[in-house]
Amino acid sequence: MNYENLYSSLSLIQPEITISVFLLLIVVADLIFDKNKALIPFLALAGLIIASVQVILQVTNTGYAFPFSDVYLSRKGMVTVDAFGAFFKLIIIISSFILVYFSYVSDEIKKSEKNLGEYYALIFGMILGMFFLSSASDLILIYVALELLSLSSYVLAGFSKLRTRNSEASLKYLIYGATSSGLMLFGISIFYGLSGTTNLYEINTFLASHQINHLTLSFASILIFAGIGYKISSVPFHFWTPDVYEGAPISITAYLSVASKAAGFALLVRFIKSAFVTSDDSLGYWEILSVFDWHSLLILVSILTMTLGNLTALWQNNIKRMLAYSSIAHAGYMLLGVAVLSNQGLVAVLIYFFFYLFMNLGAFFIVMLIANKTGSEEIDDYNGLGYTSPFLGVALTLFMVALIGLPPTAGFIGKLYLFIALVDAQMITVAIIALLNTVIALYYYIRVLKHMFLTKSTVETQTVSVIRPNIIFIIFMLAPVLIFGVYFGPVVDFAKRCVQILGL
Amino acid sequence: MSLYDIIFYLFALLVLVSAFITVTSKNIVHSAFSLMFTLFGVAGIYVLLGADFLGVVQLLVYVGGILILMIFGVMMTNEITNVDIKTGTTQVVPAIIGVGLFAGALTSMMLRTGWNSQPSENMDTTTYAIGKLLLTEYVLIFELLGMLLLVALIGAASVARKEKE
């Protein structure tokens, strides 16, 4: 590798470098300002602002970073910086901004204020891992980034030591995570054994030009999907989700449900597209190599995921658990968008994810505010909250409506584009199943609203007063959900622009 | 049968037998110690495959580091006498079926796939090449691993700390 290559590569991974530098800064600041940790969230914020500017620039400034110098190999690199990756990085950055505010408000985190340095350092570790996941095009890098993300999130899930459920969440997360990353590593080793390379583009060329034992390849692909499926919590790798979501500090739960899922989806799409797709046809459908039937696998998994997520969510009495199962169901919907294996489906996934970010984090934020005050996450304790704290009640209602996917919220637009993509691809049966699932979802979301508004408030119902910054924040979260529900043109255009994945 | 073969089969036998004991032993200390022999045997096989540096790393990291810590942990957390630390076996039949299917699939894969292979003659020492690759082509991964270890360190400290109400 010559230095010119190195410098151009480094300029392509600026956001990652920023994040790393700020990780180190946070660690050092934690040491220097031993007594007063109030500075650290602002340091984190500064890092995120710089990184976000750099990520936005990446939408147009694309290329391959860290190419192999070997002349026999193609010049495509280890990291692919493109608009698609930038979109997911943007989602990660936005949710990180929200997370910083979340943590600033959350009581659970405030109680561990002495360890704020560790908290933000680990969050930056997560962000770094997710950034590399969304633009990695080399199996080794994918694995290392996945481990970086996982290790940080294991610890964060058990961050608050005051509740026993925290450690349980952390341990469960660790055990499932270790198993699935082991499976993924095994899959990677088989891929390497077959093709002799870890670069996704090289694997693509190899698969297109050689005769391969399909059983072996399918086995390896499924193993790699196990690693990814764990991150996006799809069935049958979802077992950790409810326990971890319930046990972890609520800010981390919210973050896991959006950012870590985004990284998983970015990885899944890039893995399929870079390693298995030869070209796009005129309508934007992907010409996929016939070595492994991704279409059937994804459809099967997504139907299972959404059905199981929705059906199990029906029985939950803890709202965090319910939201956990609902996030499993949402992962199912989005997997359907990937299963279409076309640019149209991908646009739908991107739109869906963008809206899901706001509505899910908004719902979690209100749950956290209520938990801060009442100390409870049981749905039964929400009785009559709509009357005692009308603002929160209405806001939560709107987020729930968006999560169901009803107009006039943004959730509806996300689902709409998804169903259009499904119908265009002649996947009518699947579309109907997804529609039925939405109906099931209606029940459990509405149940929360029923408790809030239709059940009479009892003596115990406390009034949750909201301070002004929180009101502003909730309105800031509500705005996209409502505005994009009516005026969604810009998001769709942006998503269409970001669907381009380099490498074909 | 050449010396190479004999050594290979010795190591393979060591790995298999000790792995079997690791899984089946009821005494967790015995399991831990036989795991050590498994890892040691794997290191030997690495060396036989021409990956001398990797073999030594395996020895250093797994036998010298992870396993010693594991044994240490087992000894720290339990009383010395009177308490038998046991592990149990449940769900034997489903496990046998599952593992059997998995093993069958793996074996058939192993035999029927045309693996990408390299000639065995050029068994040069690998240290220099690994060092060079790590700092040129895989420099990104090398640096990222540094961050990973830093995060792991912070995480370990965070997990270990106590918190007062």
Next chain:
Amino acid sequence: MYELLYDIFGSEIIAMIIAACMPLFLFILPFALIAVLLERKVSAHMQDRLGPMRVGYHGILQTIADILKLIQKEDIVADTTDKKLFNMAPVLVFAGSYAVFAAIPFSGAFIGSAADVGIFFIIAVSSIVVAGILMAGWASNNKYSLLGAMRSAAQIISYEIPTALVVLSIVMLTGTLSLNTMSIQQTAYFWNWNLFGGAADGFVQLLLLPFTVVAFVIFYISSLAEVNRTPFDIPEAESELVAGYHTEYSGMKFAMFFLAEYANMFAVSAIAVAIFLGGYQSPLGYLGNTIGVEWLIPYEQLFWFTVKGVGLVLVQIWLRWTLPRLRVDQLMTVCWKYLIPYAFVNLIIIGLISLI
């Protein structure tokens, strides 16, 4: 060596086995015989005593008598021990310390394995000793044994870090992991030794000199701790733990621990010699070169290597009878608060200088 044996016997397997046994019979056993006696005599004279005097002239056959006694002793295995592990532990400990000898260059002509990973292999394989010690402590089912084993493991693992850091700095300087190559680089005269800055140019060597000396001191201190020698002998501190992890052992099994301990003493000295003190190279030039007898050189090298190694062993014995034992917390403080930071700084400085 192996090639020569292969020529003689014509069979790979026999040649390999004999080559593998040679350090044991040629070196470790005679060394242990001498070193045990040496330790007793030196300690006696340091304390103004005479030491063993009765067996042979001034007691020189004392060790042989002791060995005969140990062989005849009953092999006691207490009822509540974990039999399998109890019997395996001494073998493992000895195997670990013996494996180190595979990579030690005794002379230019006699090296078990001139593998490229030499010193790295030694650091890795000596960790097996820790496992053996833990195994012995656990299997004895005796609280003194277990405490001794835990202390020993904690100590060895901690002190492996400064050792490895120092070795790393020298590896950076010499650009090789192979002890043989390192020895070759320190050829000719003693000012080319790594202890004195290595075979660099005048000015760079002068810059390196203080740091390589510091590196040697750190290495020697931590190697003392790794072989559980005083002042770091808390794992077998007699006043607290009877005899530490080998309290329950008797007869030949005890002899194996004993042998392993002396093998280890020489091994760490030999590594220090190979890394810092010019390996098997003569400090003053070779007689064989001067009088033109080529075949004499390997024997001269063996002589110099032994002299340097035994010299360092003597220093160990001297320290043992001079310094008091450290407490556990002091032991950890020395390692984590002093040796490791100094080793790190040293590593960085040597790295910077070697860039020149």
